Amino acid sequence: MISNPVNSTVPIVAEIFKKAGIYDEKKLFGVTILDVVCAKTFYAGKAKVLVSGVNMPVVGGHAGITILPLFSQATPKSNALSDEDIKALTKRTQEGGTEVVEAKAGKGSTTLSMALVLDFIVLAAGS
Incomplete structure (x- = not known):
């Protein structure tokens, strides 16, 4: 996924993935x-x-x-x-x-x- 502003969207996506039980810190980056x-x-x-x-x-x-x-x-x-x-x-x-x-x-x-x-x-x- 490409999105802006990266400063905000990466932490938001991390929280969404955590709630969904699929968060992997090695696969999410900005x-x-x-x-x-x-x-x-x-x-x-x-x-x-x-x-x-x-x-x-x-x-x-x-x-x-x-x-x-x-x-x-x-x-x-x-x-x-x-x-x-x-x-x-x-x-x-x-x-x-x-x-x-x-x-x-x-x-x-x-x-x-x-x-x-x-x-x-x-x-x-x-x-």
Whole structure:
């Protein structure tokens, strides 16, 4: 199931599954692929590497300052990024959804990103 907002729906689904007696903590998780894609893209641009070769962990929630890209853990490593670069990339990642909405001149949300999420899910299921 793909649903938004992930911050709210994962705990809700967990409670529903618990009441139904089918809850398995190893099979329920929330993924904010949009935030990962934003962080990878912004990092790759600044580090001058291919996005396809970047591994970027992002933890936290899926709203503003709750999104925490772990640029220090990104691979490939880049020594070209200053502390100011990291701060700017973090802020941009945290506001990535807003950036998409603004680029659409307020005529929609980031829902088109769900196609990318589905690609990730299909790839993960096949491995």
